[in-house]
Amino acid sequence: MAEVVLKDVVKSYGSIYAVNHVSLKVEDGEFVALVGPSGCGKTTTLNLVAGLIPLTRGEIWIGDREVSGLDPKDRDIAMVFQNYALYPNKSVYKNLAFPLQMRRLGRAEIDSKVQAAAKVLDITHLLERKPRELSGGQQQRVALGRALVRDPRAFLMDEPLSNLDAKLRVQMRSEIKRFHQDMKATVIYVTHDQLEAVTMADKMAVMNGGFLQQYDSPANVFANPVNMFVASFIGSPAMSLIPLEAGSDGGTTVLRSPEGWSFALDGRNAAKVAKAKGKRVVLGARHSTVRLLPNAEPGTVPGKVYTVEPTGDVTFAQVFVSGALVNVSLPPTYAIRPDETVNVLFDQARMHLFDGETEMALTA
């Protein structure tokens, strides 16, 4: 296995920049999840690493070798596709053998490697079948088998689980994770599903509009999103964002709403707000850091309940605060009804503040 490095990588289609100045280092043996909304350039990035499409600018290194101009076959990587891309007219055995045949291995060596890979993935009994005679989960295993049969320098996976049903997805998730640990494999894994990213990845690369937004451990991305996009994209339900205005009230810094209410910030948050370019500040709050109080108290702001969704364990409520929808999680016993007026309290220690002009996180 080897590290994979992207240096200032650009891919443009005419005036469209599918990938925009992305720099990224995946350490040897690291599992990196590439996440972002549809069309943000995840597949393009993966295809650039694989060499399936030419770079517009930048460099790609795999191990100690620059591979920017190399054919896919010379990069020694393996890829698992969303639709598996199994060769439909070849048996499972021949699908697994194909990468080895292309590397001109001997018949006996091919056979032992195919059998070994089949055993690892528990598909030995399927070797004579054609792909169309397999279930989605089995096809997925074969696709994985074809990738690991030849011990490549890195694995690229483009939403490999998205065609599976929910239960199988959870199962395959842990199997891929397991396989990564056993093989000490370098993996770049594209997914739509944050839960997949959070549970499997050592690091998460969040992309938007071709730009790399943040590259860090899932815990850090969750705890310290660098901007409003990452904040609202990571976490479920999404972080609530409330546009407000910074002001001062008798010397203390407050956040004020267009409706006229305001609440005071503690010292650390006041210091953050002081760094904002203008007066516009966006308050970010995750559902678990917001509380509803029966009476108005200092620090609370008025809200109106919009929806209530009991899930059994926890009840999710959406509350309108100054025109923005705020997600709140409540104990299931909490009595609350739509259209009710409530008092909302934000946890000062765990709130996020963003510059309304630049949309970047404010730091003290």
Add this chain to the structure above:
Amino acid sequence: MEQSPTTRRIDGWRWSGRLFLTFLLGFTVMPMAWMFITSLKTGFAAMQYPPQWWPAEPTLENYWRLIDPSSSVGQDFLHYFWNSMWVSTLTTVLAVAVAVPAAYAFSRFRFPGRNFLFFAVLLRNMFPAVVFLVPLFILMKVLGLVNTHGSLVLTYLTFGLPLAIWLLKGFYDNIPIQLEQAARIDGATRFQAFFLIVMPLSTPGIIATSIYSFIGAWNEYIYAYTFLTKHDQMTLPVGIQRFFSENATDWPGLMAATFLMSVPVVVLFLVLQRYFVRALTEGAVKH
């Protein structure tokens, strides 16, 4: 056996459907059957009125005559047959050789002028073939190709290629590009990915295209009639005219020749039919 009203209604539909299909079948088979029956008659029996539905004395004499190289009719017929076979096969091989890479390029690559070129390719099909008769004749004359089989092969390619390319492009469009990408990552060159993975998957398309080109060339009459004036060059559709002599038409001979002419096409279909069926039932190339 008891039947629910639903199954009875479905049966009703099924039977009226079958009746209709039977009618259609009769409609298409009748002329063929009559052609075959007539070819078994003597010249005299063929002219009788009321017609004999089945000849009183069926004979294969007309067929023997056609395939007997020592008779003058047989000699000509076999010569025409060979000419047709040669022209049609050459047309088919060239059409596939050009259409496969062209269709693949149109399907996979984005290049400047791609849409315009594809439109230009299809443009030919918007005019009836006969419109090109005079211009092509003049062109062939300038090129010195009149009275050669080359003139026919070129013409048939002109007519056959657009549809062949269009047909094959549809097949390539349906083969996920990820299959080639996977092959290239697995260690194949672009060419290997095409020949080892894509080509086998497009076999039904290539066969359909071949049959289409072959039949088009095999049956073509007007151009063969115009471009070829020498007897030893003629293809079957033109050569068969021989059986209309000045004073009397040899109907049984003509029918036997026509019947033999349809044999290669039917055989081609029967032999390659399973590829069509496989293409339809297997859905191997669809996601």
